[in-house]
Structure formats: structure tokens, C-alpha cells
Amino acid sequence: MKQLKWIFILLITSLLTAACTSTADPTTPTAGTTPTLEPTGQTLPTEAATAVPTPTTKTTEPTAVPNTHDLLTIVQNTLPANAFESLAVQPLHMGDGEQPALSSSTALSSPKGPLWAVHSQGFRNFDIDPVPSHFIALYTWQNNNWQELAYQQLNDLDENSVGPDYIAEQGVIQVDIDPATVWLAIDGGVGAHGGTFQLLRFDGTSLHLEVSAGSASPGVGYLEDLNGDGTAEVILRLHDFYVFCYACGVRYLNFGVHSWDNDAEQMVGRTLQPLPQTAQDHPAYQPHNRAIELANADLWPAALAQIEEAERLAGETAVLTHAAILQWNATLIRLYNQAYQAELNHAPYPLLTNIFYGDYAAALDIIRGYSSEQLFSPTPSVTQGTLAEGNEQWLANYILQQTNAAIAVQPELAAAYYFRAWATSLNNPADPQIGADLQQAAALAPDEPLFSQVALPAANHIQFGSGETAATITGQLDPQGIDVHVLAAQAGQRMSVMLTVPDDNARITVLDDQGNFLNGQQTSTFWQGDLPETGDYVIRVIGGETAPSAGSGQAVSYTLQIIIPQRITFAPGAISATVQGDVAAHESDDYILAAQEGQTMTVDITSPNDNVLLTIVGADGIPLSNGLMSGATSWQGQLPATQDYTLRAIGTLEPASYTLTVTIE
Structure with a gap:
């Protein structure tokens, strides 16, 4: 019996000892690392290890440990089913400086208690109407209960804010900017390969969206102390990723830089700006403002040389009243120089x-x-x-x-x-x-x-004959070669370009004299449209890669026809108009006029021996039926649509003069 009694006492003692040495909830998540390409000089906070106390004879009330699984359940129950792929929770470090005073409305017993951030993760569910917004909510554990302090949606905030469709693991991190404030950076994804970046600040009462940006590529924002003042800036990659194409990898660099203004209690965008006229007597004034001019023209090496000269003069002479402007401009110019130098190490073009x-x-x-x-x-x-x-x-x-x-x-x-x-x-x-x-x-x-030593190749200028509305060019095109033709035309004229080539082994592009594709068109074998301006237009005939002759290196023959019809207009109050012309055998003259649906149009064309015939085609490409579709000398009927109509005078076996009369009632 004595032996059993001692065994029982030892068992009770071991259980009490185990209870006194229990640790915090092992499921509480820890913060991750900052997912940036650039070094930030920051490390995320982690909870300090707690030493196991030595048991004493004095008994104390055990402290309740918050269960973050319960917190996730509470938040999940406020959301539509399957709104997001998952939720995540992480503890927040309050920093060593003066902490934000929590709102008195929360009735918390400890205004500096620990905080936890709960946020959505993965894709939001686009099958739900309305589509749920990604979010971040801050909670504290008080009086054995989870209490919400602040809540912030991340999508559809305003027209200038771009929110994420997707938030990855470690996509929400706490960052150090001002130790008196809690900062959260959100790195998200949007669309096929776009990215978003948002920076939130918690002031003890609510969350404030301080920075929001989107880009065609992920990794939009990162933090780095650019100017060496001990406080990290937010740098946004707002580059043009579509130079040639997204996958091509050629980029035009553009940064957005924001820094925390403690006095104004807001993030401030930092941009290049000249020194004011009040500083014009300072020796640094001229090289400084010259640096800004050069930088705004993307002449970054020259801008760097000028800003360094301004810094040297500012350091050797009288105090510069606006020294902060110089310092920020120097910081931004160095940012671009360093970024382009790094870019050139792997530039595809x-x-x-x-x-x-x-x-x-x-x-x-x-x-x-x-x-x-x-x-x-x-x-x-x-x-x-x-x-x-x-x-x-x-x-x-x-x-x-x-x-x-x-x-x-x-x-x-x-x-x-x-x-x-x-x-x-x-x-x-x-x-x-x-x-x-x-x-x-x-x-x-x-x-x-x-x-x-420049010898310019001659361009092929297309010119219409007197009174003609069309021109035909024939040429030989090397495989994958390009022929360039240029013609002058007037604003408002309707132009049609048709390419005929065996097996469609070539295509055309039509551009204005600034290199802009007309009507968004790039390549085809037919183009038609109204010309926007008076000036030169460039037609390129581009050889295909699969031409049968490509393997043998032989040229491909092509025919290019350009038609610019003469527009027919009626005199004020008139219902008809007459034009006269001459057409070569097997050629045509084109005219164009506007008419409305339901109007009755009569067209007559007369020529010696009826050698010139008529075809009428709507802008929609549908010929007006005359029983033969073409070959008549007159047409009358009710017009099917409001649009332009092309009247084509077609020469037959020999050159002929003609008279064309149009009546619309």
C-alpha cells in the first residue's frame, strides 16, 4: 500500500510540473521575409523566445493564450462561402518608439496590447456576385475575446486605386517606416501577369491607404532607404513593359518614389523639381536646374554629371536654402542611373x-x-x-x-x-x-x-495621272523583304489598297507619316478607310516567310492597286450632279458619294459606243444589284443603308470619255 501511495504522489507532482511549463499556442504563425528583388535593409519582426520560469511555491493565475484558429473561424463566418482560397493571420510587432494610441471607443484595458492581422489569401472568387474584395483586418485579444480594431478592403476603393485579384503566401508583410506606426505592405497579382502594391498605415483608430499602384508586371513595389536618412522609401516600378511586347523584355524605366513626412503625417511623392528663382544667386542653381532639364529628357548620364557638380558647389559655398530639393533630385537621378546600368547588363535589345x-x-x-x-x-x-x-x-x-x-x-x-x-x-x-x-x-x-557617309535609298512615290482616281504598281519582292511606297493624299479622302500576290505570300501595312498604323490595322492584303490628315501616307509591302520561292531565294511578283475615289457633292438645293472623265481600256475611275437609307438614286453613264460601264458598291462591300451585278450603263433603286456608295466607271476594249450623272431624291 505504501508503495502505491508514493507512486500516486509522484504522478500528481509530474502533472503539476507539466502544467506550470506549458508554452504558447504552437499554431500561432510567424512573420515571413520581405518578397522583394532589391535589398531593403529591413528584417521582419519575430516574437522573442520566452524563458520557462522555474516553479516556485507561490501560485499564480494562469494567463489565457489566444487561439488564432478561433480568430480565423470568427472572420471566416463573416464572409460568403468560398469567397477566397484561404485566410491567413500573423502577429504584428508594435515597435520600440511611441506607439499609436488605440481609439477609446474600443474600450480596451491595454491600449498597447499585441495586434494580429487577418487577411484574405489566394484568388478571390469571381463566381460570387458581387465579387468579394480582398481585405485586411486588425484584431487584439482583450478580456479573453478577439476584438476588431480596423478593417480595410483592397479592391474597388476608387478609380485611381488598383487592387489585387490574388494575394500569395507572404504577400502581406509588416514593414518598418515609422516606429510609432504599424505599416503593412501588400504585394498582389492582377490579370494575366499584372501586379499591385498597396501600403497601409494603422494609426490606432483606422487603417489608411497611403500608397496604391498597379503595373503590367508583378513585383510593383519595394522598400529601400534611398537617401540614407535611416527611413525606408517606397519605390514603385511603373515601367513600360510593352516595348515591342511584354515577353520581349525591353523596358522603358519609370519609378514612383514616396517617403513618409512625419510632420504632415502622410506619404509624399518625390519628383524632380527645379530650384526656385529665389535661389538663382547660389552657385549650385545653374547646374542643378540644368540637371533637371536633362533628366526630364531622359539624358540620365548627363543629368548625373550636372547634379554632382551642384552637390559639390553646394558643399563648398554658402548654405543652400532649398538643400532638401537638391538632395531628393540627386537621389532620384542616381536611382535611374543605377537602374539603367543594371538593365544594360541583361538588355535584350x-x-x-x-x-x-x-x-x-x-x-x-x-x-x-x-x-x-x-x-x-x-x-x-x-x-x-x-x-x-x-x-x-x-x-x-x-x-x-x-x-x-x-x-x-x-x-x-x-x-x-x-x-x-x-x-x-x-x-x-x-x-x-x-x-x-x-x-x-x-x-x-x-x-x-x-x-x-549616308546614301539614302530612293522611295517609290505613287502619283495618279491627270483625272485618274487609281494607280496600279507591280513589283518584285525578295523573301521577307519590304518595298515602301509613298503617296500624298487629302484629309477626308477614302482610300482603298489591294495587294495581289501568289499564294498570299505578302501583306501590306498602311501608316501615316508619323509611323502610326491607320485604323489600328497592321497587316493584311486589303485596306480601306478615310484618311485623317492631309500629307504623306506610307504603304509597305512585306514579304512572307513561307513563300514557295523563299527556299530558292527567288523574288515574288506582286500587284498593288491604290484607289482614292473622287467625292461627288451636290450644289446647295440640287438633287443631281454630273462629272466627266476619261478612262483607259481595262481601267476604272471611282467616285464616292454619301446617301441615306430609303432615298431613290438614279445613275446614268454615257460614252461613245457604250464603252464605259457601271458598277455600284456600298461601303459595306455589297454591290447594288442591277440584274447583272456589273456591266450596265444605268441603275435606279431605293438605297438599302445610310453610307457611302462607290460608283465605278469601267473602261472596256479601248480608251473612252464618259459622262456620269447621279440623281438622289
Whole structure:
């Protein structure tokens, strides 16, 4: 019996000891690491390990440990079923500084108690109407209960805010900006490959959306102390990821930078700005403001040299009243210089990246191995086998954008004129600006061989004969080659372009003299539309890759027909009009007029021996029936639609003059 008694006492003692050494809920999640490409200099807070107390004879009331599974259940019960793939919870570190005072309305016994963040995770459910918004909610554990302190939706906040469709694991992290405030960064995804970034601040009462941005690529935002003041800035990657195409990987860099203004208690966007006129007597004024001009024109290396000179002068002379402006501008200019230098280490098409950077000397070095004939051709060698092949119009437009800006602030930059001439030739080889820019480049840099050895290929100018409304061109096109044709036309004219080629082994593009595709069209064998402006229009005939002759290297024959009908208008109060013309055998003259549905139109065409016949076609492509579809000398009927109608006078076996009369009642 004694032995059993001692065994029972030892058993009770061991159970009491185990109760005194119990630890916190092992399911409580810990914070992860910051998912950024750039080093942030920050580490996420983790909960400090708690030493196991040595049991004493003094008894204490055990402290209740909050169960975060219960918290997730509470939040889940407030949501529609299957609103998100999952929910996540993480403890928040309150920092070492003065903490935000929690709102008195929460009636908490401890205003500095620990906080937990609960947020949605994964995809939101698009089958629910309305689609649920991703969210973040803050909770505290008081009086053995979970109490909500703040709640923030992340989607559909306003027209300027882009929210996430998807939040990954570790997509919500606590970041250190101001130790007196709790900050949360949300890295999300949207669409096929887009990204979002949002920064929330908790002031003790509510959550505030301080920064919100979206981009075509993930990883929109990151934190880094750019200016070395000990406080991290928010840097947004707002780049153009669609240079040529998204998958091409060529990028035009654009950053948004935000910093915390403790006095104003808000995030402030940092942008390039000149020193005010009140600082014009300071030695740093001129190089500083010159740096801003150069930076705004994407001449980043030159801008860096000027801002460093301004910093040197500011350090050697009288105190600069607006020193903070200089410091921020220097920070931003260095950000772009460092980013472009890193970009050039893996740039898929370094020629354009160097021009984006403003390093025109490096861009020239890339093309030095090519002759002017290879560069100033419809298929320049420097684009062949690169991402720019087939994207020459986009390449030209980007270069024109950059060179125009560069020349505006640095008119002595010879290389900018040369590249502008090259880009202009890609859009419109007949543009007289090409020769003017090449002459200016050679005058500014007479020792540069590239600028003085340019032989421009002649462009094929299309001209209609007197009184004619159409032209036909035949040509030979090398496999994957390009022929360029240029014609002048008037605003408002209707133009049709038709390409005939065996096996459809070529296509056409129609562009204005700025390299813009008309009507969004890029390639086909037929184009029709109203011309928006008076000027030159460029028609490119582009050889296909699968031409039967491609393997043998033989040229492909093609026929290109361009029709610009003469528009018929009635005199005020008149119901008819008459035009006269001459047409060659087997050719046609086209006229166009506008009419309304339900009107009755009568058309008569007279010619010696009835050698000129008539066809009428609506803008919708449907011929007006006359029993024979074509070949008549008159037509009368009720018009089926409100639109333009094309009247075609067709020559037969020999040249003939004709008279065309149209009546609309």
C-alpha cells in the first residue's frame, strides 16, 4: 500500500510540473521575409523566445493564450462561402518608439496590447456576385475575446486605386517606416501577369491607404532607404513593359518614389523639381536646374554629371536654402542611373535601352559596323534577327519620342539628330526631315564617319495621272523583304489598297507619316478607310516567310492597286450632279458619294459606243444589284443603308470619255 501511495504522489507532482511549463499556442504563425528583388535593409519582426520560469511555491493565475484558429473561424463566418482560397493571420510587432494610441471607443484595458492581422489569401472568387474584395483586418485579444480594431478592403476603393485579384503566401508583410506606426505592405497579382502594391498605415483608430499602384508586371513595389536618412522609401516600378511586347523584355524605366513626412503625417511623392528663382544667386542653381532639364529628357548620364557638380558647389559655398530639393533630385537621378546600368547588363535589345538611358555614344557604337545602305533600308540589318525585327515602326516611334526630347534640351547632341533621321526613314523614307537631320548631325560632328557617309535609298512615290482616281504598281519582292511606297493624299479622302500576290505570300501595312498604323490595322492584303490628315501616307509591302520561292531565294511578283475615289457633292438645293472623265481600256475611275437609307438614286453613264460601264458598291462591300451585278450603263433603286456608295466607271476594249450623272431624291 505504501508503495502505491508514493507512486500516486509522484504522478500528481509530474502533472503539476507539466502544467506550470506549458508554452504558447504552437499554431500561432510567424512573420515571413520581405518578397522583394532589391535589398531593403529591413528584417521582419519575430516574437522573442520566452524563458520557462522555474516553479516556485507561490501560485499564480494562469494567463489565457489566444487561439488564432478561433480568430480565423470568427472572420471566416463573416464572409460568403468560398469567397477566397484561404485566410491567413500573423502577429504584428508594435515597435520600440511611441506607439499609436488605440481609439477609446474600443474600450480596451491595454491600449498597447499585441495586434494580429487577418487577411484574405489566394484568388478571390469571381463566381460570387458581387465579387468579394480582398481585405485586411486588425484584431487584439482583450478580456479573453478577439476584438476588431480596423478593417480595410483592397479592391474597388476608387478609380485611381488598383487592387489585387490574388494575394500569395507572404504577400502581406509588416514593414518598418515609422516606429510609432504599424505599416503593412501588400504585394498582389492582377490579370494575366499584372501586379499591385498597396501600403497601409494603422494609426490606432483606422487603417489608411497611403500608397496604391498597379503595373503590367508583378513585383510593383519595394522598400529601400534611398537617401540614407535611416527611413525606408517606397519605390514603385511603373515601367513600360510593352516595348515591342511584354515577353520581349525591353523596358522603358519609370519609378514612383514616396517617403513618409512625419510632420504632415502622410506619404509624399518625390519628383524632380527645379530650384526656385529665389535661389538663382547660389552657385549650385545653374547646374542643378540644368540637371533637371536633362533628366526630364531622359539624358540620365548627363543629368548625373550636372547634379554632382551642384552637390559639390553646394558643399563648398554658402548654405543652400532649398538643400532638401537638391538632395531628393540627386537621389532620384542616381536611382535611374543605377537602374539603367543594371538593365544594360541583361538588355535584350541594348540599342534602344541605351537610347532610353540617354547614352547616345553607346548607341552609336552598336551600329558602327553597319553601312548606311544597311541602316537606311526598309529592312535594316541592325534589326534582323533581333526583337526589333517586325517591330520597326514601334522602334522608330520610341526613338523619335526620345530624340525629340533630347534635341529640345541639348540641340548640340549630334547623335540625336542622326538617330532621329534613321527613325524617320523607318516611318517615311520620303520625309525631307531625314536629310535636314543628317546634315545637322554632320555639321555638329564633322569627324564622325557615320554622319557623313549616308546614301539614302530612293522611295517609290505613287502619283495618279491627270483625272485618274487609281494607280496600279507591280513589283518584285525578295523573301521577307519590304518595298515602301509613298503617296500624298487629302484629309477626308477614302482610300482603298489591294495587294495581289501568289499564294498570299505578302501583306501590306498602311501608316501615316508619323509611323502610326491607320485604323489600328497592321497587316493584311486589303485596306480601306478615310484618311485623317492631309500629307504623306506610307504603304509597305512585306514579304512572307513561307513563300514557295523563299527556299530558292527567288523574288515574288506582286500587284498593288491604290484607289482614292473622287467625292461627288451636290450644289446647295440640287438633287443631281454630273462629272466627266476619261478612262483607259481595262481601267476604272471611282467616285464616292454619301446617301441615306430609303432615298431613290438614279445613275446614268454615257460614252461613245457604250464603252464605259457601271458598277455600284456600298461601303459595306455589297454591290447594288442591277440584274447583272456589273456591266450596265444605268441603275435606279431605293438605297438599302445610310453610307457611302462607290460608283465605278469601267473602261472596256479601248480608251473612252464618259459622262456620269447621279440623281438622289
